[in-house]
Amino acid sequence: MTTTAGKQRLSHAAVRASSVIMFILMPFTAVLLLWIFFRQRYYWEHLIFSVHTHTIFFLFFSLVLLLALGFPDSWPGWSGLVIALACPGYLLASLRRVYGQVRASTAGRFLVMSIPYLLVAILLLGVGLFWGFINL
Secondary structure, rough: HHHHHHHHHHHHHHHHHHHHHHHHHHHHHHHHHHHHHHOOOOHHHHHHHHHHOOOOOOHHHHHHHHHHHHOOOOOOHHHHHHHHHHHHHHHHHHHHHOOOHHHHHHHHHHHHHHHHHHHHHHHHHHHHHHHHHOOO
């Protein structure tokens, strides 16, 4: 197997794992939102919001992958960083818009929500990549 073919198989496994991870994170995010904004909405409303934001994140990362295909030598560089920073920015703005909190309250709740979300996402990413390596 050549190096290029190995990179392609590895990137395919990572993309496949990330899409499954995002699907698993949707209900987890809804539970976090229910915990943080407990008086404002029902679980299914948080789940709809979570599906919406994860769809936007998936579109952002699809754009990063398209840029990587278009510019393979400088994978994606600054444009990927800008798109990766757009995800938390979008989530923060949408939390403020949907839940109607002031900026400081929204930012604090965003930070409280981000810690368990990132821990679970990293754990799932590790499991997903391990599963991807096993199935290569």
